[in-house]
Structure formats: C-alpha cells, structure tokens
Amino acid sequence: MNKVTQIARARNGEITPQIAAVAKKEMVDPEKLRIAVAEGRVVIPANVNHEALDPIGIGRMLKTKINANIGNSSLSSCPQQELDKLKTALRYGADTVMDLSTGANITNIRQTIIGNSPAPIGTVPVYECLARVDSANDLTPELILQVIREQAEEGVDYITIHSGLLREHVPMAKKRKLRIVSRGGSIIAKWTQVHQKENPFFSHFDQILEICAEHDVTLSLGDGMRPGCLADASDEAQFAELKVLGDLVRRARAAGVQAMVEGPGHIPLHEIEMNMKREQELCDDAPFYILGPVVIDCAPGYDHITSAIGAALGAYHGAAMLCYVTPKEHLGLPNAEDVRNGVIAYKIAAHAADVGMQRPEARKRDDLISEARADFDWEKQFELALDPDRARQLRQEAIDEKNMDDPGWEPPEGEGKDHYCTMCGPDFCSMRISKEL
Amino acid sequence: MNKVTQIARARNGEITPQIAAVAKKEMVDPEKLRIAVAEGRVVIPANVNHEALDPIGIGRMLKTKINANIGNSSLSSCPQQELDKLKTALRYGADTVMDLSTGANITNIRQTIIGNSPAPIGTVPVYECLARVDSANDLTPELILQVIREQAEEGVDYITIHSGLLREHVPMAKKRKLRIVSRGGSIIAKWTQVHQKENPFFSHFDQILEICAEHDVTLSLGDGMRPGCLADASDEAQFAELKVLGDLVRRARAAGVQAMVEGPGHIPLHEIEMNMKREQELCDDAPFYILGPVVIDCAPGYDHITSAIGAALGAYHGAAMLCYVTPKEHLGLPNAEDVRNGVIAYKIAAHAADVGMQRPEARKRDDLISEARADFDWEKQFELALDPDRARQLRQEAIDEKNMDDPGWEPPEGEGKDHYCTMCGPDFCSMRISKEL
Numbered sequence: 001m002n003k004v005t006q007i008a009r010a011r012n013g014e015i016t017p018q019i020a021a022v023a024k025k026e027m028v029d030p031e032k033l034r035i036a037v038a039e040g041r042v043v044i045p046a047n048v049n050h051e052a053l054d055p056i057g058i059g060r061m062l063k064t065k066i067n068a069n070i071g072n073s074s075l076s077s078c079p080q081q082e083l084d085k086l087k088t089a090l091r092y093g094a095d096t097v098m099d100l101s102t103g104a105n106i107t108n109i110r111q112t113i114i115g116n117s118p119a120p121i122g123t124v125p126v127y128e129c130l131a132r133v134d135s136a137n138d139l140t141p142e143l144i145l146q147v148i149r150e151q152a153e154e155g156v157d158y159i160t161i162h163s164g165l166l167r168e169h170v171p172m173a174k175k176r177k178l179r180i181v182s183r184g185g186s187i188i189a190k191w192t193q194v195h196q197k198e199n200p201f202f203s204h205f206d207q208i209l210e211i212c213a214e215h216d217v218t219l220s221l222g223d224g225m226r227p228g229c230l231a232d233a234s235d236e237a238q239f240a241e242l243k244v245l246g247d248l249v250r251r252a253r254a255a256g257v258q259a260m261v262e263g264p265g266h267i268p269l270h271e272i273e274m275n276m277k278r279e280q281e282l283c284d285d286a287p288f289y290i291l292g293p294v295v296i297d298c299a300p301g302y303d304h305i306t307s308a309i310g311a312a313l314g315a316y317h318g319a320a321m322l323c324y325v326t327p328k329e330h331l332g333l334p335n336a337e338d339v340r341n342g343v344i345a346y347k348i349a350a351h352a353a354d355v356g357m358q359r360p361e362a363r364k365r366d367d368l369i370s371e372a373r374a375d376f377d378w379e380k381q382f383e384l385a386l387d388p389d390r391a392r393q394l395r396q397e398a399i400d401e402k403n404m405d406d407p408g409w410e411p412p413e414g415e416g417k418d419h420y421c422t423m424c425g426p427d428f429c430s431m432r433i434s435k436e437l
Numbered sequence: 438m439n440k441v442t443q444i445a446r447a448r449n450g451e452i453t454p455q456i457a458a459v460a461k462k463e464m465v466d467p468e469k470l471r472i473a474v475a476e477g478r479v480v481i482p483a484n485v486n487h488e489a490l491d492p493i494g495i496g497r498m499l500k501t502k503i504n505a506n507i508g509n510s511s512l513s514s515c516p517q518q519e520l521d522k523l524k525t526a527l528r529y530g531a532d533t534v535m536d537l538s539t540g541a542n543i544t545n546i547r548q549t550i551i552g553n554s555p556a557p558i559g560t561v562p563v564y565e566c567l568a569r570v571d572s573a574n575d576l577t578p579e580l581i582l583q584v585i586r587e588q589a590e591e592g593v594d595y596i597t598i599h600s601g602l603l604r605e606h607v608p609m610a611k612k613r614k615l616r617i618v619s620r621g622g623s624i625i626a627k628w629t630q631v632h633q634k635e636n637p638f639f640s641h642f643d644q645i646l647e648i649c650a651e652h653d654v655t656l657s658l659g660d661g662m663r664p665g666c667l668a669d670a671s672d673e674a675q676f677a678e679l680k681v682l683g684d685l686v687r688r689a690r691a692a693g694v695q696a697m698v699e700g701p702g703h704i705p706l707h708e709i710e711m712n713m714k715r716e717q718e719l720c721d722d723a724p725f726y727i728l729g730p731v732v733i734d735c736a737p738g739y740d741h742i743t744s745a746i747g748a749a750l751g752a753y754h755g756a757a758m759l760c761y762v763t764p765k766e767h768l769g770l771p772n773a774e775d776v777r778n779g780v781i782a783y784k785i786a787a788h789a790a791d792v793g794m795q796r797p798e799a800r801k802r803d804d805l806i807s808e809a810r811a812d813f814d815w816e817k818q819f820e821l822a823l824d825p826d827r828a829r830q831l832r833q834e835a836i837d838e839k840n841m842d843d844p845g846w847e848p849p850e851g852e853g854k855d856h857y858c859t860m861c862g863p864d865f866c867s868m869r870i871s872k873e874l
Binding site: 179181189298327333347352356363373384390428433 | 539564567573607610611614615616617618619620622623624626627630665666667668705706707732733734735736737738739741742743745746749750753764765767768769770772781782784785786788789790792793794795800802803804806807808810811818819821822823824827828830831832834835836838865866867868870871872873874
C-alpha cells in the first residue's frame, strides 16, 4: 500500500526516477540522496497524479528552495489573475508554489494551477473546507478528510495542516501581543474551544496519513502558533507546538509519508540560529520550511526586505525552504509585481545562504557576472542577473536621466560596449583605471 | 593646538556639549561615552565650522548608523538635484550624508549641502583634486593638502582618504578578478606606478592630521583595496591594507584626530563575522564603517537588498556605520527614488542589528506597531512605519485592485477602522478570530 511514496520506495532501496532527477540537478550522489529521502531528511513532493511535475528535493543537504504563495482571498482574484501570478513566480525562479485561495472558485483556480505548473504545488486544505461551510465552527473531521482526499486526487504535491496545535496550547497564546496570526491556526484554536474537543487534524492524523500515503502527498506540518511579532517570538506556545510537530514527523515517517515542518514568522536576528537548531533536534532533521522570518516589525511595505534578511540567515543555519514574503505583507494581497519583488528577494536570500555554505558551484553565477563586469560586457551582465529586465530598466533610466541634463548624449561605442558605467563617468572609472595597472 | 577635537577634549576629561548631546540621544552614561571618545572607540564627526550640525556618535557601543551617498558624476546632476537627494536621505533617516561629486560644480554643491544639513557631511577630497587637474597623474601632495584644507574650512565633518593603499600592495591587486573597484584606490594605485613614489595620502599623512586637528575633521580611512566581487573577498590585498589602516588609526589618535575605518564591499555570508572581528583587532576597535557588503554578485537592480543582508549581519557583529547601497548600484547614479529605497533598506538593516543586540529600547517601535496591528489601527501602523508613504500607498493599491474586481466595494466602517486587511478578508481574519478566543 505505501509503495508509491518516495520515502517508502527509497527505504526499499530504490533510486526512484525522481531521486535520480533531483540528484543530477543538485550534483549529489544518488545513493546518498536515496538514504536521505529514506530517513526523511529530504522530501521530494511529487503527487503521483501531478503529471506536469519536474521534481525537486527539499532538505538542508540540498540547495535552498523558495516558495511563492498565490491565491485569492474572499475579496479578490480570478483564475486568470492567479495564473499570471503563477507564471511570474516561476519565471523569476520560485521552486514551489502554494495556492492559498480562500474565496470563490477555489477548485477551478487550483486545477488551472496544477495543470500549468512543473513546480510542486502546495495547498492549505482547511481553506477549502471553510468555503464549504457557513461558519468555521461547522468544520467536521469528515469534511476535512473529504477535501484532503479530493485535493490528493487532483495532484496537490504537499499540504499544510495544522495538526500540532493542541487544545492545551490555546491558553498559552492568550498571553501574546498578537495571539494567533496563522489563519488555519486561529480557526482550529477557536474550533477546539467551541467544541471542547481536540484539533481534528490531530485526532484524525492517522486517516490523513492514509490518504497521503496513497497519492504521495507530502505533509507540511504547519505552525499554527507561529509568532506574529518580535514580542511573541520563541515563546512557550511556539515551542510546545514544535514538540508535537516532531512527534507527528515520526508518525508520518513510520506510515511511509514524507513530512516537512513549517517555521516562523517573526524572529529577531539573535534568535534565528537557535530556532533552526531547535527544529532539527525536536523534529529529527525534517526539512524546515520557514516563513521569512521578518527580523523587525516596523517596515510595512518593505517586508520582502525585512524577511529576506531573516530568511538568508535561517537558510544558512539549516532551513531547507523559504516561503517568500512580498512588499504587500501586512497590508493586502500581492499583485503580479509584488510576486516578482518577493520572489527575487527570496532568490537573493537563498543564493546568499548557498554561497555562504559553499555548496558545489554555488558561486559560479557570481563569478561569471563579475567577469562580465571586468569586461564591461553589459549584455552578459543582464543575462546573468536574477532579474534581467529590472537590471536593463534601471540602467536605461540612468542613461535617460543623463540625457535630460545633456540632450543628445549617448554612451560612446554603443550601449553594449561602453567601457564605463554612469556611476563614475568616463574619467574616473575605477575598473578601467585598474585595468591599466 | 589640538584642543578643538572631540577626542582631545574628551582625553582632557571634558564632557563636551556634543558628547552630552549624543549620550542623551543614545541613553548612555555621558562619562562612559567620554571615555569611549577619548579612546577612539566612538567618533563624533563635528567640524567646528559646520554650524547647522546636530551631532551624532559612531561606534559599536551606540546605535547602528547609516550613511547615504549623494553627489554628481561628470555625467550628470546639478545642485538642486543633489539638494533633493539630501532631503530625501534625511527625511527617510540617513544619519550622515557623503557628497561624492566628481563632476562640475563640486564646491557649489558641497556648500549647498553643508549649509542645509543637520547631519554630518563627508567627502572624498581626491575627487575635487581630480577636477582641478587634466589627468590623475598630475595630482600632487600640495594640491591634496590644499583641497583638504579648503574643505575643512568649509565645514566638512569627515573625509575619506585612501592612505593605507601602499605601492607594495598594488601587485596583490593584479591577481584579482576585479582588481581595484574603489575610485580613489584605483587612481592612487596608478599614481604610485606612474611616479614610482609612495601614495601621497600616506607620505603626507602627518600634514593631513594637522589640518584635521585644527578643524576637527574626522578621518574615514578608506579601503582602496576593498574587494569588488565575492571572488576577491578577504584576500591578501584587502588585509594588507587593513593592517596599515590600523597603524594609521593609532597615529591619528596620537595626534588628537578622530578616525574610523572603512570596510568592504563584497563579502560572502560566512566571512562577515570574521571580517568584523579582524578590523576590531587590527584597528584597536576604531568604528568600522562598511559598504554593504553585498553577499551575492548576481542581482543588479536589487543590490539594496543583497547588501542589506550583509549590512545587518555586519552591524550585528560590530560594524558601527553602514554605507547604503541603492538599487542602481553597479548600473548608474541613483535618483531621489533610489536614495529613498537605499535609505529604507539600510534603516531596516541597522534596526535589525540593534534589535538583535538588544540595545536599550531598540524594540519599542516594533512593539508599538504590533499593538496597533492587534487593534486594527491602520493610521497608527502607518505613522510608526519606517516609510509611512509607502505603507499607505501599497494598502491603497490593494484596495483599488479589489475595487477593479468588485466596483463600488469599500472597506467597511471606514478605512481607518476596518477590522481586517485585504490579505485574509473579513471571514478568515486570524487576528479577529484569535481575539475572540
């Protein structure tokens, strides 16, 4: 029965086609990767029904991955808008995409996305459950299992479920400045209080595992108790839930189901390394999938930057995947341009960590662009840039502004080969002067 | 003769008005600060001729400072443009501003800037020297001293001079991918080769110290050998120069002149802490003033982000001041919008480090904005944001986009008090739900 999952097959000694493909892309030994998948230190989210998938591996022995969230809220968005966001996310380098739709057309949007995505697709099934009931209090374990089963059959590669938030944790959240900021977490917390019952994602965890094992859906064990501000970071509620997530990782692995663990959120700079190590210990090195974290709370409009700092450090200390944050975080839903800015900020964070960890060939692209700089080869610099369009646009803007001061001015020898940039001008170009040494 | 400088007066036991003002702003004991200024671990750049100055202190016992560079190149800019950039930089929170003009109207631009700036103003005098000669090879020690004297008399608070780059270092740079990327550094390196003489900023260092002592100009000892790409980071050339800079710090202090040390540039994540510690050791804890550093080379158009990551870590490990990098870095000269983006990215980096170091009250603003979030008080969130205009603009954009889908839709209960954001929508607002717990 469990034979379809990557972890089960790896444990049986099989180097699956997906393991082989990932090993090749990552330049690691396939047998070494098979062992890591068998032990659960690497997951390869690959639903057997997702036909367009080009598999990737997630784990701290592999390159840092980034996820982009898209999806509508009950307030906005349509399938075409979400498809545009998907294309933007993939174009700029997202490794996985989560459809977080909570509003109308959930099924329609998701099917469109899965059919068009070579990247693994993740969801948060409780959002669809909620779209089918009048009130969050009407959620039932049966509905949850039904929605998970339908999504598994459609080809969703990984699902976030907040199974670790227990009834007994809820009072801990009441001490916080921002209580519970995870949507799923807050809904479940309230459900446990209203019904005086345990979290259904916990009480029915074995049934969820059965569905996941059948289709190879990877579990992303959500942190419903993730802190929503620096003041709430690294507290009792967060770590009590993390301990439960570690137990659930072990139960998932025992059932032949791949599992990763989600992490914060909002963490000050000096607590990031500790948070990464804590997860590795409590969750037996399950891949850690963190959201940012932002390292300050007071820069709304720039949270792609506040969180890229935390994300780079988190990955450097062991996080395997980084969930992006866009400039709209804390303000509204991202549009396609926000998605672009978020994805690039996270490509930067992930790449900075990979370079810092001295992964094989991690610095290659940087060395090539540096050589192009030394050669004054602008076209090659643009091609090697994480966002060629933006680099071209800003250079053109600088040239146009010069033209406003000095009409008719043109870079000498044609745009492609002018041997200085507009920063220093032709007379004081450090690189040209130092070439003459 | 030396009695005018902050370091000389502090050594004489005086808590100067500037020391008292800085101690108050930083919430540190004035006597403790006096000792740090006397020992050179803190500098207070405060030219006796800069009448508009509101003094600040720079040193790792104080809050992290940020600098914004403005100034024209030979290709563009006029005084009004530079004044706009100055205002933008100060408005968004730059602690010091450097005028790096290399083109026409240098004196005019600088005087306008000094007259309008309560923040300390820095310059790189070699740029003005170059504007007065036909070729960099025509530079003379006499011209250098004359320009430094004129700028000191005008009220420049600190000057970058590349005194540590010696003739014997130049061959080390020839091994590099990008050789010398510091403008001043490359010019001086070439001068030493052409004239077969030692760097005039080194050979005439004592005369420079005399001028600085007379007006209390703080020296910012430039790193002409700063690496220009990851491949050149932490190499022989960089550290050979840093060792000389340490000697020059000691000579400056002995002459009663305040001195800080400039640092890289381009450094991979795993070498940042080592670089900060190395400077502290070699330079007897002189304030370290770093440029970024960027932690990857392949994101032109986003180097405010690549470098904010390095800057946050650098400050966390001991850098005292961060020189901003704008999105135009490596592409062209920044305009006012680039200055804004650069300054905010660096306010974020500096604040992240200050929070991480748990400085007194560092997290206060974050806690207040978090409380405003809990209260759904949008106006207060905007007021507490590092860039209120951007936060307001992005929230409005999200509301306007919702209106395009759903004409006539308005946030209920008026914009100021709607109890959810457009991210989750009214039904699944985690914060509202968790308030109901």
